[in-house]
Amino acid sequence: MARRHTNAILILLLVSTAWVLGDTNGTWPPRAWLVDALVREVPGLLASQDAATGRFGGEPWGCQNQHAILPLAVAWATEDPSNPHAHSEAVLTAICRGGDALVEAQDEEGAWAFPRRGQPAARLHLPWTYSRWVRAYGLIRDAMPAESRARWEDGLRRGFRAIRRGLDGPVQGIATHQAMALYLAGQALDEPGWQEAAARTLARVVAAQDPAGFWAENYGPALGSNMAFVEALGVYYAASGDASVLDALERAARFHAATLWPDGTPIAGIDERQIYHRERSVGNVGFSHTAAGRGYLLAQTEALRAAGQPISAEYAAAMLLHGGSGPAEAALARVEAGQVVLGDHKAVVQRSRPWQLSFSAYCCPVSRQRWVLDRQNLVDVFHDDLGLILGGGNSKLQPLWSTFTVGDPQAVRHRPGDTSPEFTPRTDLRWVLTRGTLDVSKALPALELAYHDHTGRVSLEAAGPDGLRLAYTAVVHGGRRFEAHVPFLKRRGRLRFASGLQVYLSEEKACFSAEQTGAWFEWDGLRVGIPLGATLHWPARAYNPYARDGKAPLQHAKLVMTLPFTQAGQSFPVDLQPVPPPDLSGVLHEARRLPVTSRTDSRLKALDDLGSFLLAASRPGDSMTFSLPVETSGTYEFLVDLVMAPSYGVVQFSLDGTPVGEPFDAYAPEVDVSGPVSLGEVLLVEGRHDIGVAISGRNPKASNCFVSVRSFRLKPRPAATASAAAPAAP
Template sequence: MSYPAQMLATLAQAIKKDFASFDADSGRFRKKPSNPPAPGARPEDIGWCVINQDIIYPLALLYKTPDNEFYRDPAILEMALRGGDAIRNFQQPDGKVEFLTTDGGRWGFIYMPWTNYAWLETYQLLLEELGPERQQQWATGLTLAHDGQAKEISTLPLHNIPAWKGMSCWRAGQIFQRPDWQAAGQAECRAVAAAQHRDGYWPEHGGPSTLYNGVYVHALGLYYLFSGDENVLPALERAAEFHQHFCYPDGTLVETIDGRCKYNQNLYLIGWPGLYCSAKGRRLAALLAGQLQAERDFSSYQGGAIASNIVHWSTAASAPILLDQEAFQVRFADQAAVFRQGPWFACLSAFLSPPVHNRWGQDRQSFFSLWREGHGLLFGGGNSKDQPEYSNFIAAGRYLPERLELLPDASGLNLYYGPVCCTLSCQISADKVTLRSSASNGTALQQFVIRLKAGQRIRRSSGEEIELSLERPICWQAPELGQELEFPGGRLRLPPGTAFRWPIFPFNPYATDGAATFGSEAGLLQARLGSTELCWEILP
């Protein structure tokens, strides 16, 4: 079975779970919030945001594509049509919509780029099924949305949302024969391509975001596939080179270098059309497509991305990527290093930026992650904000380093906190991972965030086994913990003096009150550090 056929079959299986969330009266699709209700949330707003409606593009694709169980299914068609009506009904007179989130948060009014694009492609796919009245209503709504986007994008900063708006404007101009929209979209997409960092990413808050980079790549990829504008092709080739360094072997994004977003155990479905535009990108896309799982990877249909991934799949030649190798240690632009050996994959980040004075840019404070085949991420998980417990080191009254650098052999990092230099190195063999650390010119507190969820079981040196429960927090000092800790991902040999806490919760910028998402709890290992080297070992 071809990759597009596999993806279509997986989509058909996955989308069934969303049928129960469809409200036939309103045409809205609802979903459970990922965090507690926002302060002041209205009960009727909980569970819905306009981005939920992006599912209509995948629904339309299933309806129109032969050889899947929903081909020409009238129930699927009705959901897609009523879902589009719900977008139109939610629009303001100028075509904007209120940016609600499923927790009931309210973020103002916006031309919602992901939804406008998914709606646009649904319009094009279902043109024969719309009927005159609905076609007129949808065309009016899409015209309002893209008129607004085309007028505003030249005044917006170069960023991921305007990039997507530029692509959507070009495509809408193609469908509705509006060369003014196409001109605005072309100008935006070319400007975005020119603004890319030479190392293949678009800086957000002082450095890369592996997740948001996918938004730029998706937008420019679709723009290139629609327009054939080769001005953006070099940027897509550089982006593929960037992304092939920063995927774990299961296809999930490496969060360690991301200054905005935390680790997510789902595949990120945005960005694939841009990967289709280069040989290495196509190989990476094939790896991702081969990992796609119905139950795990379809929590969101943002931008109708999975439909675009199927429609625009490329069968052109591919080229080998890092993840085709069973073992490697590679430096990336003197800013990061990635390692693979046996079941292990590790990343060290030397990206650093000053603290960002808004909620979206997180503190770059966590510089190491460790992944294990069959278990996912063990150490790391990403940065937080104003939370020293998520920092790898605290020294000289600081939890953010002023400077850091890769060691000459890229096996570790030197991190400078005022006068104190903290060193962390990583050695990987097939049967264990060894971390060594030390501090010079002063003392420090070393910390590792370890991914542990409620319901999992851990065992300390005494042999006592405990099931983690949010109702029973743990705070073990060194005598209580001992020098070993068994957890679902393996067994830790700990340096003397190690303490352990659980749970800790990160700041969530996507909740108005910063409330952590459900399931984001983690554990914290801490040890005092001086000139004597500490050794941590992680074994299967």
């Protein structure tokens, strides 16, 4: 036990010295924002209830539909000048009928039918439903009609007696939520024995926490699942005041803050349950009871609050009911440079603006469970402007995602349509490590990974404004096929190679050698150096454990660079950098900021997510006209930047009624950008000029003939080169 606490202290020191910017950075909660989010959803929740049955939502109905009773109960109980629903009879009636519907759906043991696709319904005591139900009861019980209160109490006791009987099992997320709910039920229904049993279970939960601040389901972190433990302990602390859980909440808050990219998305490379996704966790009440956690909450909700966007009523209700308050530590993962080491040197997060890198040395055998991903992809790289570049989490039956493999990677794969694959097949392929060693003794970290008799090394060799270099090295070569893999996340638009080759990646398999590609590829703002001997493979698909047939969408596939080793000591450098910026000289006019009309009465719309202005044309001849200001008379190169997409047509530009440039085909099999397209050189006089954008045709592959313009640019040129003259428009 003493060693356990020593390790935990080491982790906290590493986190705090490297990442915390100051003592405080604001306070939590933003009460007005929370109350507003709660209040604005009440009318919709009430409208979704069937007055005859008390059930919320549509069909098929499940007990989780009744979770609406908790935000309604918090709205009913919250006195605030901006809350018109406080002590509303209509709201109280809806809550009572909602709980009555739960009673009516219970069996004699208090369980509800839980529908399962393609299988008979299970009978479950869903802890998430019971915890919301008992919290709603605690808020409204003194105002309930006697008959309804008696029904609720009978139903709650029936269910919680069953929950108590099954509580003493292993520490898991579901059991933790059950214990929290049982504690609340013990308070509300005057059952001290339930409170004592729940407190014992939650003490076991605290003791089971890894010193790094997470709870393992199999081995190592599972970021999303970990949130369930944090939430349950946070609600329990708010209800009990049991300070013995605060250290666990503190460690959990620091762990989650350290495992974020600068944009607030999770570092999936250390996660054994989820691949990378672009959703920002906004935390839960468990974070609100420590300064570190409140800093996490402020950082993760900052974008929503700044944009005036509401959070869910469920979140707001939980925070208003159970949330802590006070000063917050400054946001994490926003420093210029720093390093966090997790666990007993199990992972490192290295920050050197604008780059952030994660190495993972978490190591365990392949699990037979479909939900537990193989710990195979151990390197992730993020750039502030480009987002997550490579890595992006783990999979199953996909050796091409592994940082190194020994043997033929094609020996293990998921066969399309196989609903019961063997996740631990008999094979001599090695795709998960047998031992990992993290070296953080120098300024730049390195990761050494053993696969039985072969050992590879990944080291960070440079990270600065101009680029980042990783080196993949064969340390020990045992004579078998041995290769490294660098999995790149799918990006938008075309792959452009140094050789001049350009391709869109689709469902079709593709393989490119370094001889075909040249020294680099560019992809949506990213340039990657391609070492001699490397090959690129597409698509390396994920296995989707949540689909019965395991099929994952193409957007989760990776473009994998394979680096083959022939001997020990061989090393491949992989250079990453932003694409060098284009020539930005001249005067830029964003299309969205210019006056625009349509003489053909076509639909016009600004597309803020694409930074463009759309002409929703339906046929050739549809057009729009921009009014372009020119401040200085002279000769200019006239350039336009467009969006390309499957529904876009062929467009002809004109200047004050005279066509300029060649027709441009804006069709692409996926959303892309054209980059600067020159329409030639023009002579312009000071004043405003009409820029016509007309549909002149349609690619046979295009589904429509829209066009979307991002910007116009005027680059000054010597007057002698002018090829056209345009007086100021009248």
